[in-house]
Amino acid sequence: MSYEYIALLMFLTMFVTxxxxxxxxxxxxxxxxxxxxxxxxxxGMEMGFHSAFKLINWYPLVTLxxxxxxxxxxxxxxxxxxxxxxxxxxxxxxxxxxxxxTICLMAVIxxxxxxxxxxxxxxxxxALPEMLKRNYDKKMVTGVIQAGSSLGILIPPSVVLVxxxxxxxxxxxxxxLAGVFPGLLMSGxxxxxIIVRCHFQPEMGPVLPKEEWDLPFKERVKALQGGxxxxxxxxxxxxxxxxxxxxxxxxSAIGAIATVIAAVIKKRFNWxxxxxxxxxxxxxxxxxxxxxxxxxxxxxxxxxxxxxxxIASLFLSHGFxxxxxxxxxxxxxxxxxxxxxxxAMLIIVAPLYIPLVVKMGFNxxxxxxxxxxxxxxxxxxxxFGYNLFLMKAMAPKEITLSDIYRSIVPFILLMIAxxxxxxxxxxxxxxLPDLYFAK
Amino acid sequence: xxxxxxxxxIYVKSIDSISAAIGNVIKFLVLxxxxxxxxxxxxxxxxxxxxxxxxxxxxxxxxxxxxxxxxYVYLIGGHVRMDYFxxxxxxxxxxxxxxxxxxxxxxxxxxxxxxxFSSSAYALKYNQTNYSAxxxxxxxxxxxxxxxxxxxxxQNISEIIKDIVLAFGKDTSWIKDWRFDDEL
Numbered sequence: 001m002s003y004e005y006i007a008l009l010m011f012l013t014m015f016v017t018x019x020x021x022x023x024x025x026x027x028x029x030x031x032x033x034x035x036x037x038x039x040x041x042x043x044g045m046e047m048g049f050h051s052a053f054k055l056i057n058w059y060p061l062v063t064l065x066x067x068x069x070x071x072x073x074x075x076x077x078x079x080x081x082x083x084x085x086x087x088x089x090x091x092x093x094x095x096x097x098x099x100x101x102t103i104c105l106m107a108v109i110x111x112x113x114x115x116x117x118x119x120x121x122x123x124x125x126x127a128l129p130e131m132l133k134r135n136y137d138k139k140m141v142t143g144v145i146q147a148g149s150s151l152g153i154l155i156p157p158s159v160v161l162v163x164x165x166x167x168x169x170x171x172x173x174x175x176x177l178a179g180v181f182p183g184l185l186m187s188g189x190x191x192x193x194i195i196v197r198c199h200f201q202p203e204m205g206p207v208l209p210k211e212e213w214d215l216p217f218k219e220r221v222k223a224l225q226g227g228x229x230x231x232x233x234x235x236x237x238x239x240x241x242x243x244x245x246x247x248x249x250x251x252s253a254i255g256a257i258a259t260v261i262a263a264v265i266k267k268r269f270n271w272x273x274x275x276x277x278x279x280x281x282x283x284x285x286x287x288x289x290x291x292x293x294x295x296x297x298x299x300x301x302x303x304x305x306x307x308x309x310x311i312a313s314l315f316l317s318h319g320f321x322x323x324x325x326x327x328x329x330x331x332x333x334x335x336x337x338x339x340x341x342x343x344a345m346l347i348i349v350a351p352l353y354i355p356l357v358v359k360m361g362f363n364x365x366x367x368x369x370x371x372x373x374x375x376x377x378x379x380x381x382x383x384f385g386y387n388l389f390l391m392k393a394m395a396p397k398e399i400t401l402s403d404i405y406r407s408i409v410p411f412i413l414l415m416i417a418x419x420x421x422x423x424x425x426x427x428x429x430x431x432l433p434d435l436y437f438a439k
Numbered sequence: 440x441x442x443x444x445x446x447x448x449i450y451v452k453s454i455d456s457i458s459a460a461i462g463n464v465i466k467f468l469v470l471x472x473x474x475x476x477x478x479x480x481x482x483x484x485x486x487x488x489x490x491x492x493x494x495x496x497x498x499x500x501x502x503x504x505x506x507x508x509x510x511y512v513y514l515i516g517g518h519v520r521m522d523y524f525x526x527x528x529x530x531x532x533x534x535x536x537x538x539x540x541x542x543x544x545x546x547x548x549x550x551x552x553x554x555x556f557s558s559s560a561y562a563l564k565y566n567q568t569n570y571s572a573x574x575x576x577x578x579x580x581x582x583x584x585x586x587x588x589x590x591x592x593x594q595n596i597s598e599i600i601k602d603i604v605l606a607f608g609k610d611t612s613w614i615k616d617w618r619f620d621d622e623l
Contacts, residue, residue, distance in 0.1 A: 018521040019523075020539070021540075022540035022544070023518045025547075026544040027540070027543055029543075030544060032547070033546045036550070048547070049550075050558070052584070053558070055502075055505075056498055056501065059494060062472060065472070065504060065505075066469060246484075249476060249497070250477070250479060253472070253473040257477055281469055282469070285504070286508040
C-alpha cells in the first residue's frame with residue numbers, strides 16, 4: 001500500500017473512532033501507536049515518548065497554563081462588570097448600543113486572555129442578563145456573545161497561535177502581532193453589522209433609557225475607574241512585552257501577577273477562589289497538553305510517511321492552484337469543524353495543513369491567522385460547537401438551541417468575509433510583525 | 440464474589456487517592472512557574488543578571504505539571520470526549536463503548552511507557568544532559584514523565600472498573616464521585 005493511502009487510512013480510522021466517545025487523546029494516540037508499530041515494529045516503539053517529550057522542549061508552551069489561569073481568575077474577579085457599566089455610558093445612546101458594547105468588552109477581554117472560554121463565561125454572566133432585561137432580541141444577544149468571545153483566540157495573547165507556532169515551527173511573537181489587525185478588522189465588521197441591522201430593525205436592540213447613560217459628571221468619572229484595572233493588566237502584559245522589557249513567556253507571568261493584584265483590589269482573591277481557579281486551570285491545561293501530546297505522536301508518523309508531499313502534489317496536479325488549494329483547505333477544515341470537537345480540530349488539522357502551506361510558498365505567519373479564524377468558525381458551527389453547548393447551558397430557558405444556532409449565522413458570514421479579505425490583502429496580517437521585527 | 444471485589448475496591452480507592460493527592464499538589468505548580476518567570480524578568484531588568492537555569496526549570500515544571508497531572512484530570516473528569524453521540528447514551532451503552540475502545544487507551548499509554556522506560560534508562564546510563572548553557576541532567580525529567588504515564592495507565596484501569604460497576608454492578612455505593620463541579 002502506498003504511503004498516501006496509509007495516511008488516509010490513519011485519518012479515517014481516527015475520525016470513525018472519535019465518534020465512539022473515547023477520550024480524544026486516547027483515540028489520536030491509540031491510532032498513532034497502532035500504526036507506528038504496524039509500520040516500523042520495534043523501531044517505532046520509542047517514537048511516542050520522543051514526540052511527547054518534544055512538547056516539554058517547546059518553551060512558549062509554558063504560557064498555556066498561565067493564560068488559562070489568567071482567564072479563569074479574570075472572570076472570577078468580576079472586573080468585567082465595572083467595565084461593562086462604563087461601556088453602558090459610552091454606547092448607551094446608540095441603537096444596538098449594548099450589543100456594540102459587548103463586542104468592545106469582548107475585544108478587551110481578548111487582549112487579556114488567550115482562550116474563548118473566559119469570554120463566554122463573562123459574556124453570559126454579565127452581558128447576557130443585561131441585554132435580555134432591556135428587551136434586546138434574543139438572537140442578537142446570543143450571537144453577539146458567541147462571536148465576540150471567539151475573538152479571544154485571534155487578538156493576542158492567543159493560546160491557539162502558541163499551539164500553531166509549535167506545530168508550524170514559527171515564532172509566537174510574529175504570530176501574535178499578525179493577529180492584531182485582523183482581530184480589530186473583525187470586531188469592526190461585527191460593530192458595523194450591528195449598527196446597520198439595528199438601524200433597519202430598531203427592535204433588535206433598543207436604545208437605553210436616557211437616565212441610564214446621561215449621568216452627571218461625577219458619576220461618569222467614577223464609572224471611568226472600571227476601565228483602569230483591565231488597562232493595568234493589558235499594559236503590564238502586552239505593554240512591557242512590546243517595549244522589550246519582558247520576553248514573550250515572561251509577559252504571561254507578569255500578566256498573571258497583574259491579574260492577581262487586580263483581583264486583590266476587587267477583594268475577590270481568597271483561598272476558595274484560588275483553589276477553584278487552580279483546579280479549573282489544571283483541568284483545562286492538562287487536557288490540552290495530552291491532546292497535543294498525542295497529536296505530536298500522530299504528526300511524527302505523518303512526517304515519517306512523507307504523506308504531506310504526496311497530498312500536496314495531489315492537490316496541485318488537479319489544477320487547484322495555490323489559492324484554490326488554500327480555499328479548498330479552509331472549506332474542508334470547516335466541514336470537519338462542524339462535527340469534530342474544536343480542541344481536537346485545532347491540533348489534528350495542523351500537522352497536515354501547515355507543511356502543505358509552507359510547501360506551496362505561502363507565508364506561514366499569514367496562514368496562522370487564517371487558521372485561527374477558521375478555528376473560530378469551527379468553535380461556533382453546529383451541530384458540535386463547544387460554545388453552542390456552553391451558551392445553552394448558561395442562557396436562560398426561553399432561549400432554545402435553534403435560536404442559538406440561527407443567531408450565529410450572520411457572524412459566521414462576517415468571519416468568512418474576513419478570511420476572504422485576508423486572502424486578497426495578506427498585508428493586513430503581515431504588516432505589523434514585519435514592521436516590528438524589521439530591526 | 441466478595442473475595443474478588445475486595446482487592447478491586449482497594450485498588451480503585453488507592454489509585455484514586457494517589458492521583459488526587461498528587462493532583463492537589465501539582466495544581467500549584469502554575470504559581471511556581473509564574474514566580475520563576477517573574478524572578479527572571481526582575482533579575483534581568485533590575486540587577487542586569489541573567490539566570491541560565493530559569494528557562495529549563497520552567498520547562499521542567501511545566502512538563503511535571505501536565506504529565507503528573509494527567510491522572511488527576513481524568514479523575515475529576517477534565518479530559519474531553521467527542522461526545523456528540525456519547526452524551527445521549529445510557530450509562531450501560533457508554534460503558535460498552537468504553538470497554539470496546541479501552542484498547543486504544545492501553546495501546547497509547549503502553550507505547551508511551553515502553554518508550555519512557557528505555558529513554559530514561561538511556562539517559563541514566565550515559566548521564567545525558569540538555570544541549571544548553573546550563574546543561575542539566577535530563578534523566579529526572581524523563582523519569583517523572585514515565586511515572587506520570589504509568590499513573591495515567593493505572594488511573595485508566597481504575598476508571599474502567601468504576602464504569603463497569605456503575606453500569607452492571609449491584610452495589611455502587613462505594614464509588615466516590617470525584618468530578619469537579621464547574622459552576623461558572
